[in-house]
Amino acid sequence: MTEPPSVHRASRANPLDDALHQLGEAVATLGYDEGTLQLLSAPRREISVAVPLRRDDGTIEVLNGYRVQHNYSRGPAKGGVRFSPDVSLDEVRALAMWMTWKCALMDLPYGGAKGGVTIDPSRYSARELERVVRRYTSEISPIIGPERDIPAPDIGTDAQTMAWMMDTYSATRGYTVAGVVTGKPVILGGSLGRASATSRGVAHVALAALAYKGMKPERTTAAVQGYGKVGRGAAEFLAEAGIRVVAVSDQFAAIHSEAGIDFAALGAHVDATGTVRGFRGAQEIDRDQLLTLPVDLLVPAAVEGVITDANAGDIAARIIVEGANGPTTVAADAILRDRGVLVVPDILANAGGVIVSYFEWAQANQTYRWPLALVEERLKERMLAAWEDVVKAADSHGRTLRQAAMLTAVERVTQAHESRGLHP
Known part of the structure; x- marks a missing residue:
């Protein structure tokens, strides 16, 4: 197969600029002050790590890895891990911020996070990718966990990636921690219906x-x-x-x-x-x-x-x-x-993935598997309930669906901030 051409993105615009613009509009509409804008703009925690890899031919290569926890006022941080040659810290920051709004809009007890490694998976063997996943996981393990930050698959990663992450994290704890990731194989505690x-x-x-x-x-x-x-x-x-x-x-x-x-x-x-x-x-x-x-x-x-x-x-x-x-x-x-x-x-x-990730996390905490019909029924209920809420808000106030969704999400996160208060 020939090498894939890069996806067209005009001027390679920085997605973080768009994410911050959307937030700024919502904060202004809601009448919040500059301090609230700064609080919602800045990631609560982020880490950049070196990911050394010994390739199959014995050579050493060092890759860049990231994990950004944008917000966790509503609960543990939640978000995928992306393996792509285009991964950058600003891209991960933007994706983590969008995850915060997505989880809030769906009324899930999560904040937003995202991670990634700057790598083209198609250029590496399965054994090399496993080494990358395990080293990346070990580097970010101090800040992830079922009560801290729960990774999931994204572009360039899959259920096998999550299995390696779970195993690596569990090895550092000395016991199996099924809830540290979602999107796992069903045999390891993944949820039925998560893949779709x-x-x-x-x-x-x-x-x-x-x-x-x-x-x-x-x-x-x-x-x-x-x-x-x-x-x-x-x-x-x-x-x-x-x-x-x-x-x-x-x-x-x-x-x-x-x-x-x-x-x-x-x-x-x-x-x-x-x-x-x-x-x-x-x-x-x-x-x-x-x-x-x-x-x-x-x-x-x-x-x-x-x-x-x-x-x-x-x-x-x-x-x-x-x-x-x-x-x-x-x-x-x-x-x-x-x-x-x-x-x-x-x-x-596209919130269906994090909704069923939430179901998977809940199932891990309960050590009980839900039947597929129940997962899909509850997924549909949550998606359509959110749709109705956003449409109602947009129609009532003459806004676009994006504006209505952002206002709802930003307001919910801000209310969580205000209820918890600032640590002195």
């Missing part, structure tokens, strides 16, 4: 957004950017609901079929080849073209900063459901608002 949770949540909210706009699934077309953990499941769930998904993309290519994509066939192709490229049931198109296709629903489910002021004016979709974290820049958000495009923000749309 974010995708299901995206689909639940997308269908609710269609109903809000008076649109029927069977008369709706969609495009999904990203065919990984979130995008693949979201595309399949949307298709199952009757939506004609005409385009998907991954880091290598994008494909389009006006008749709709056969996801059983595409899934088999991707499992065999590792990419959507070369799929015979659709035509290959430019990856950036997917964002501006004439579809009703667009689901950006790859990385942050892909919808910018350079392409927002060309987006034809009436509804955008953010499967990724921070896919829309502040400048693009303003353009889409002026054009009347309904944007379902990331802190609402």
Whole structure:
């Protein structure tokens, strides 16, 4: 397979700038003072670590690792671990902040955190990746734990990564600590339904957004950017609901079929080849073209900063459901608002993963496994309850869904701060 091209992000904008801008707007609207803004802007704790790796050929390489705990006023910090060559401290800071708002919006007893290692996993063997995971875990182990900070999978990591993290952390404690991570294999205490949770949540909210706009699934077309953990499941769930998904993309290519994509066939192709490229049931198109296709629903489910002021004016979709974290820049958000495009923000749309992570954490604390039907029922209930709250707030005050969601989340976190007070 050829090396994947880098994902297009105009000017490689810093996602932290967008996160801070969103926070600043919410704080100003709520009438909070400068001290509150500073309190909510600054991470409560962050760590940068060196991750030395002995490669299979015996050479030594040192990677950069990070863990940022943005806030834990509402409970332990919670957030994924990303393995990507694009990982930077500012990116992790932004993602940790968005996790704070996401957990608060979903009314979960968590604050926000995020972690990452600057590495391209495709260039390393499984044995090398295990060494990286275990060393990274040992370096951040003083600040994580089931009552402190609970990591989970993200881009470039998976259930196996979480198994290695749990084992490494448990070895330092002398006993098995199942609740230190979520997104684990089910055999190690992972929750049924966790792997598909974010995708299901995206689909639940997308269908609710269609109903809000008076649109029927069977008369709706969609495009999904990203065919990984979130995008693949979201595309399949949307298709199952009757939506004609005409385009998907991954880091290598994008494909389009006006008749709709056969996801059983595409899934088999991707499992065999590792990419959507070369799929015979659709035509290959430019990856950036997917964002501006004439579809009703667009689901950006790859990385942050892909919808910018350079392409927002060309987006034809009436509804955008953010499967990724921070896919829309502040400048693009303003353009889409002026054009009347309904944007379902990331802190609402992709919260399914952290909801079921919460269920997994609760199950670990109870040493009791919930049945799949119960997990999926409670996931749907939480997603749709949050959707109704945000829509009601937006409609009542004439705000966008993102503004309404941010105001709700920031207010809840601030109330937690005020209730706890400052330590003298």
